[in-house]
Amino acid sequence: MLKSDAVRAWIADFLSSLTATDQAEIKGDTRFNTLGLDSVDAVVMAGAMEEHFSTQIDATLALRNATIDDLMADLRANGIVE
Amino acid sequence: MTTAAPELSLIVISHEMARELPRTLYSLSPRYQKGIAAAEYEVIVIDNGSRIPPRAEDFADLGLNLRIHSFANPSPSPVRAINHGLSLAKAPLVGVNIDGARLASPGLLDACRRAARVDPDPVVTTLSYQLGPGPQWISMQQGYDAAWEDRLLQGIDWQQNGYRLFDIAPFAENVVRGWFGPLNESNLLFMPRHLWQALGGFDPAFECPGGGAANADLLRRALETPGTRQVVVLGEGVFHQIHGGTHTNAGRDSLEVHKQAAKEYYRLRGRIRIVDAERSYFGPASREAAESYHRQLAAGHAAPRHNATALDRGPQASERYLDLLKSVLLNETGLETEVALDSVRGSKEIPAAFWTGTLYDVPGHLPRALAEKRRVRAVGGDTQTAQSGPPLGLTMIGRQRLDHLQGCVTTLLAEGVPGDLMECGVWRGGACLLMKAVLDLSGDQGRNVWLADSFAGLPPPARPEDEGLDLSRGNFPALAVSQDRVERAFAEFGLLDARVRFLPGFFADTLAGCPVETLALLRLDGDLYSSTIQVLEALYDRVAPGGFIVVDDYGGLGQCAKAVDAFRAARGITDPLGMIDWTGAFWRKS
Numbered sequence: 001m002l003k004s005d006a007v008r009a010w011i012a013d014f015l016s017s018l019t020a021t022d023q024a025e026i027k028g029d030t031r032f033n034t035l036g037l038d039s040v041d042a043v044v045m046a047g048a049m050e051e052h053f054s055t056q057i058d059a060t061l062a063l064r065n066a067t068i069d070d071l072m073a074d075l076r077a078n079g080i081v082e
Numbered sequence: 083m084t085t086a087a088p089e090l091s092l093i094v095i096s097h098e099m100a101r102e103l104p105r106t107l108y109s110l111s112p113r114y115q116k117g118i119a120a121a122e123y124e125v126i127v128i129d130n131g132s133r134i135p136p137r138a139e140d141f142a143d144l145g146l147n148l149r150i151h152s153f154a155n156p157s158p159s160p161v162r163a164i165n166h167g168l169s170l171a172k173a174p175l176v177g178v179n180i181d182g183a184r185l186a187s188p189g190l191l192d193a194c195r196r197a198a199r200v201d202p203d204p205v206v207t208t209l210s211y212q213l214g215p216g217p218q219w220i221s222m223q224q225g226y227d228a229a230w231e232d233r234l235l236q237g238i239d240w241q242q243n244g245y246r247l248f249d250i251a252p253f254a255e256n257v258v259r260g261w262f263g264p265l266n267e268s269n270l271l272f273m274p275r276h277l278w279q280a281l282g283g284f285d286p287a288f289e290c291p292g293g294g295a296a297n298a299d300l301l302r303r304a305l306e307t308p309g310t311r312q313v314v315v316l317g318e319g320v321f322h323q324i325h326g327g328t329h330t331n332a333g334r335d336s337l338e339v340h341k342q343a344a345k346e347y348y349r350l351r352g353r354i355r356i357v358d359a360e361r362s363y364f365g366p367a368s369r370e371a372a373e374s375y376h377r378q379l380a381a382g383h384a385a386p387r388h389n390a391t392a393l394d395r396g397p398q399a400s401e402r403y404l405d406l407l408k409s410v411l412l413n414e415t416g417l418e419t420e421v422a423l424d425s426v427r428g429s430k431e432i433p434a435a436f437w438t439g440t441l442y443d444v445p446g447h448l449p450r451a452l453a454e455k456r457r458v459r460a461v462g463g464d465t466q467t468a469q470s471g472p473p474l475g476l477t478m479i480g481r482q483r484l485d486h487l488q489g490c491v492t493t494l495l496a497e498g499v500p501g502d503l504m505e506c507g508v509w510r511g512g513a514c515l516l517m518k519a520v521l522d523l524s525g526d527q528g529r530n531v532w533l534a535d536s537f538a539g540l541p542p543p544a545r546p547e548d549e550g551l552d553l554s555r556g557n558f559p560a561l562a563v564s565q566d567r568v569e570r571a572f573a574e575f576g577l578l579d580a581r582v583r584f585l586p587g588f589f590a591d592t593l594a595g596c597p598v599e600t601l602a603l604l605r606l607d608g609d610l611y612s613s614t615i616q617v618l619e620a621l622y623d624r625v626a627p628g629g630f631i632v633v634d635d636y637g638g639l640g641q642c643a644k645a646v647d648a649f650r651a652a653r654g655i656t657d658p659l660g661m662i663d664w665t666g667a668f669w670r671k672s
Contacts, residue, residue: 014354017353017354017355018354018355018356019356020355020356020358036263036450040266040340043337043340043341043344044340044341044344044354045344046341046344047340047341047342047343047344047345047347047348048344048345048347048348048354050341050345051345051348051349052348059337059338059340059341060337063337
């Protein structure tokens with residue numbers, strides 16, 4: 001299982017890089033859509049996360065969550081993150 | 083073939099595109115492209131492993147400076163085939179159409195050529211559209227296929243006015259960040275030859291089928307090269323025909339395909355980012371382009387249709403009334419509320435700031451969603467967006483179909499086509515309200531407006547053609563509207579009188595024996611195969627010569643289109659069927 005802190009930090013870093021947003025503006029409850037993220041980007045994030053952490057992440061998992069906090073909770077519920 | 087070097091070379095990649103490539107090449111030929119001469123450009127098709135490769139002699143009549151090469155070492159990724167094409171290009175400005183199923187609009191090549199003059203190191207990008215009712219990876223799961231697409235293309239006579247392609251392609255695939263946002267990729271892009279050489283073409287490390295993220299990578303690398311500038315061509319576009327494409331037409335597997343492409347990209351590049359540097363925009367070029375594009379961009383907020391002069395400053399009160407009526411029927415005046423509600427749809431709790439802030443300043447809080455809602459409403463595309471339900475107005479048919487309907491009624495009045503007006507499947511009555519308003523304005527006292535509807539929602543599917551399309555009340559309560567409610571709307575607009583006639587009940591029970599005698603206009607909006615065929619069988623013979631038959635769901639629902647085609651074939655009807663927009667179709671009875 002992946003470390004929660006590492007995954008959370010990676011997601012924030014990924015979103016900051018993808019959308020050219022200051023990391024300070026990306027918080028746990030920031031809605032992805034306010035960052036300009038669309039459904040394709042969410043799937044792209046799932047792909048990058050799979051590659052980075054050598055794991056399997058269902059694409060719909062990234063699509064059905066609206067914030068980092070929601071996504072982390074979902075990853076935990078699916079036994080991907082501890 | 084010309085001996086002088088062309089100004090433009092365009093590489094087109096094909097793979098198993100016997101249906102699509104002939105159209106694509108026609109759209110690139112001098113018979114169709116405007117503002118550019120045959121000798122000024124060459125098209126190089128690289129066939130990437132088709133079982134029966136295309137042959138140049140089959141396209142000789144296009145007058146196109148064309149070469150077709152079969153790539154010797156085809157692979158699932160087209161990247162090496164593209165690079166081979168790049169090595170053959172002779173012109174100083176070189177373009178790549180990564181997917182030979184993409185049709186061009188008529189001014190595309192000239193616009194790209196002129197856009198390239200904007201900067202010494204231009205990266206000329208174009209916008210992509212998908213033919214059909216919506217994103218093809220979704221619409222194909224609802225039955226959208228080649229035959230359906232062929233019907234749409236046939237209905238717009240695109241060979242004569244290619245800008246009508248915009249009308250049947252409401253979904254712009256790469257403007258998800260807004261019309262002036264950064265593009266993730268460009269499916270047809272031009273760069274000077276020296277820039278292609280500096281980049282080394284496409285990166286062959288991308289081995290995913292269809293090239294994966296190679297196209298996005300190429301654009302990002304080009305834009306990150308110092309000194310380059312992106313020039314986005316507006317007013318023109320490329321239009322994706324449905325085929326067995328790896329990405330666009332993967333259907334249910336689409337998410338997985340995109341995920342694998344992203345994975346490969348991340349493995350190769352170590353990061354993913356969208357290049358959002360300053361861009362230039364170029365276009366539109368011609369009046370036809372402007373007209374079509376305007377419908378897409380203006381999104382219902384069309385400029386005044388009246389040409390003001392020094393003496394005549396504005397439209398007549400009657401025009402203003404009809405425009406305002408259409409605006410209200412579409413709920414264009416209430417779009418902000420709809421967008422605000424969408425933003426909390428499905429939320430477990432609504433933040434307090436919603437009631438005090440968002441709701442009162444939707445343009446400030448949700449500008450993108452508002453712009454998108456405007457665009458979608460103008461083309462009546464609300465039912466195609468999964469997240470929100472039907473609009474909160476009195477019709478869902480969009481501004482373009484309302485304008486067309488108004489035109490039909492004024493035409494039949496002006497020409498004296500006898501008979502009543504009728505709609506079968508009325509929902510909240512918006513289209514009938516508009517028809518009655520136009521009749522009243524004309525002073526007509528003799529024609530009825532008939533509203534046939536169950537007023538209790540659609541029937542469940544009963545015929546094999548409608549299998550899987552259950553739009554009945556249990557599934558879609560918002561589609562069931564009572565007669566009382568529709569009558570009230572007529573009363574509220576001051577349009578209810580004895581000439582508004584209701585035929586409540588399912589079509590199978592009400593239409594055959596109904597007291598309607600002659601019809602000048604018959605509008606079908608029953609969605610299903612069964613409903614559509616029942617209306618035509620019961621009422622077509624009552625439509626007077628010169629009368630209009632308007633079909634709302636021809637482009638949007640395959641079941642409806644099949645019923646219309648079957649009926650026309652059975653009756654030998656050859657009056658040309660024309661598309662109004664991406665879904666509405668009509669013909670005039672001869």
